[in-house]
Amino acid sequence: MAQLEEVSYEQYKHLVSERALTGETMLLNMGPQHPSTHGVLRLLLELDGETIINAIPDIGYLHTGIEKNMEAKTYLKAEVMTDRLDYMNTTGNNLAYCMAVEKLVDLDVPERAQVIRVIITELQRIASHLVFMGAFGLDLAAMSMFLYCFREREYIMDILEMCSGQRMMTTYFRPGGVWRDVPVEFEPAVRNFIKIFPARVDEYEALLTKNPILLDRLVGIGILDGKTALSHGVTGPTLRASGVNWDLRKARPYIGYEQYDFNVPVRAEGDTFARYIVHIEEFRESLKIVEQGLEKLKKLPNQPVISANRRFVPPPRAEIGVSMEALIHHFKYWTEGFPAPKNSIYNAVESPRGELGVYLEGDGGPKPHRVHMRTPSFDNLSVINKITQGHLVADLVAILASIDIVLGDIDR
Amino acid sequence: MDKKLEKIVQALQENFGTSYEEFRDEAHVFVKAENIVEALTLLRDKFEFELLSALTATDYYPQETPRFHVVYQLTSLARNLSVQLRVAVNSDQPKVPSAAFVYDTANWREREVFDMFGIVFDGHPDPRRILTPEGMEDHPLRKDFPLGYEEPQFTFNYDDVDLKKIYAKE
Numbered sequence: 001m002a003q004l005e006e007v008s009y010e011q012y013k014h015l016v017s018e019r020a021l022t023g024e025t026m027l028l029n030m031g032p033q034h035p036s037t038h039g040v041l042r043l044l045l046e047l048d049g050e051t052i053i054n055a056i057p058d059i060g061y062l063h064t065g066i067e068k069n070m071e072a073k074t075y076l077k078a079e080v081m082t083d084r085l086d087y088m089n090t091t092g093n094n095l096a097y098c099m100a101v102e103k104l105v106d107l108d109v110p111e112r113a114q115v116i117r118v119i120i121t122e123l124q125r126i127a128s129h130l131v132f133m134g135a136f137g138l139d140l141a142a143m144s145m146f147l148y149c150f151r152e153r154e155y156i157m158d159i160l161e162m163c164s165g166q167r168m169m170t171t172y173f174r175p176g177g178v179w180r181d182v183p184v185e186f187e188p189a190v191r192n193f194i195k196i197f198p199a200r201v202d203e204y205e206a207l208l209t210k211n212p213i214l215l216d217r218l219v220g221i222g223i224l225d226g227k228t229a230l231s232h233g234v235t236g237p238t239l240r241a242s243g244v245n246w247d248l249r250k251a252r253p254y255i256g257y258e259q260y261d262f263n264v265p266v267r268a269e270g271d272t273f274a275r276y277i278v279h280i281e282e283f284r285e286s287l288k289i290v291e292q293g294l295e296k297l298k299k300l301p302n303q304p305v306i307s308a309n310r311r312f313v314p315p316p317r318a319e320i321g322v323s324m325e326a327l328i329h330h331f332k333y334w335t336e337g338f339p340a341p342k343n344s345i346y347n348a349v350e351s352p353r354g355e356l357g358v359y360l361e362g363d364g365g366p367k368p369h370r371v372h373m374r375t376p377s378f379d380n381l382s383v384i385n386k387i388t389q390g391h392l393v394a395d396l397v398a399i400l401a402s403i404d405i406v407l408g409d410i411d412r
Numbered sequence: 413m414d415k416k417l418e419k420i421v422q423a424l425q426e427n428f429g430t431s432y433e434e435f436r437d438e439a440h441v442f443v444k445a446e447n448i449v450e451a452l453t454l455l456r457d458k459f460e461f462e463l464l465s466a467l468t469a470t471d472y473y474p475q476e477t478p479r480f481h482v483v484y485q486l487t488s489l490a491r492n493l494s495v496q497l498r499v500a501v502n503s504d505q506p507k508v509p510s511a512a513f514v515y516d517t518a519n520w521r522e523r524e525v526f527d528m529f530g531i532v533f534d535g536h537p538d539p540r541r542i543l544t545p546e547g548m549e550d551h552p553l554r555k556d557f558p559l560g561y562e563e564p565q566f567t568f569n570y571d572d573v574d575l576k577k578i579y580a581k582e
Binding site: 228359 | 435436438440462463466471487494515517520524537540542543544559
């Protein structure tokens with residue numbers, strides 16, 4: 001058996017301060033199996049007593065080669081891999097990927113499908129923020145938050161299940177639209193959620209927002225200014241909590257976001273509390289979008305939910321039984337896939353964590369030549385060393401929770 | 413192409429003699445490797461491209477030379493524009509100057525590109541691997557790296573499997 005090597009100073013010499021080399025400060029591993037690192041993240045901490053001098057993240061424990069795997073699959077089959085990136089925002093990943101494919105092959109999407117996409121994506125955003133809020137509470141010893149948030153998340157998981165048959169790994173969006181129309185129970189279920197959820201958000205706020213113990217741990221901790229954030233590529237709620245008003249849904253509206261009336265919560269402080277408040281306010285804004293989406297959906301009954309361009313879209317199930325050509329097409333479509341032009345595009349959407357970009361390059365065949373997922377958590381985490389310096393280890397836990405990382409998203 | 417973007421592409425052309433391609437309203441500007449840091453600095457300081465959205469690479473082995481393209485996707489918040497810079501690099505020891513001092517995010521992204529493609533970024537402050545295990549010698553996203561699978565390690569074949577792991581060797 002191979003010998004395990006001890007971690008030596010040599011590897012990290014250029015990252016830690018000189019005092020570490022004389023033993024004046026302590027190097028301490030936090031993770032990879034630490035509950036408050038939200039996955040398998042290892043932080044190498046340089047500590048002076050309990051004060052953090054340096055926090056060096058070590059990532060890659062969940063690296064599964066998703067990009068390499070996608071290159072070996074057709075455009076349709078590669079979509080399944082995107083669910084596994086950011087497992088708190090599965091339909092959002094599908095959306096980013098499907099939009100990239102649509103842009104590459106120049107495919108239209110019918111309006112009803114766009115509206116369904118908006119509703120599902122916003123519900124998923126709420127579900128993702130609920131996990132954020134639960135884990136955030138848990139890290140700050142507010143145990144009950146976790147239970148309450150997961151109670152509400154279950155409503156959304158049920159809605160996703162009735163649409164796609166899956167709770168998490170949905171693959172519900174497909175290039176050209178969505179897999180199938182929403183069932184009849186969809187609208188009452190979403191209405192029910194819209195009815196109960198605002199009161200529940202107030203409940204979270206009653207528990208946390210004015211809680212003096214919590215405020216002591218959040219206000220003024222981990223301050224990130226807008227300029228540093230942008231230079232580090234930080235996006236999403238973390239950037240908006242630093243006073244930069246940048247939301248791709250507003251700046252570059254896609255799937256019809258320009259038709260919805262919603263605000264983008266921005267806070268100037270840039271501390272942990274601001275990041276928490278932005279998430280709370282985004283609950284309410286997303287709910288507004290869902291409500292408007294339902295009204296729009298009502299006005300578009302019995303309309304197609306997937307493009308009529310059969311080059312990129314499978315034939316409907318009913319046709320396969322009566323038409324030989326449809327049967328052949330269906331077989332060829334799922335085994336061979338469709339070709340895409342030899343060129344590259346970059347498409348970005350606003351995921352609950354920030355800019356989720358897809359760099360997609362075709363080679364003229366049915367498989368992508370290169371897929372790169374620009375995942376927001378990766379860049380958001382890279383700023384951790386700058387914002388934790390000088391704080392205590394307990395604050396590090398709060399800061400880490402507030403930037404809302406998902407390790408599946410970072411390591412890919 | 414967008415009028416505002418046209419001006420920026422022209423400025424790049426005048427300063428660095430770049431060529432560009434257009435596809436689906438996106439501008440892909442080809443920059444020489446030795447100019448990339450200056451080009452990024454110009455875009456950041458003069459044209460307000462504050463955000464380096466993505467930094468990645470693609471491998472065209474064996475069909476094309478130069479083999480690699482390093483891709484810089486830039487976003488301007490103030491002007492709401494995007495532009496893509498591409499650097500073509502060749503040879504077994506591909507080298508590109510590091511942009512980590514222009515954009516902080518390039519630090520990790522360049523480590524990722526080095527890890528996945530073996531492209532060395534000259535002057536990088538922290539040139540370690542980032543995602544794959546320490547001691548690994550290959551670069552998995554290169555096209556000549558096989559999409560293999562790992563043999564499950566049980567008690568009876570523990571040592572055999574261990575021998576095949578590059579990173580487990582002494």
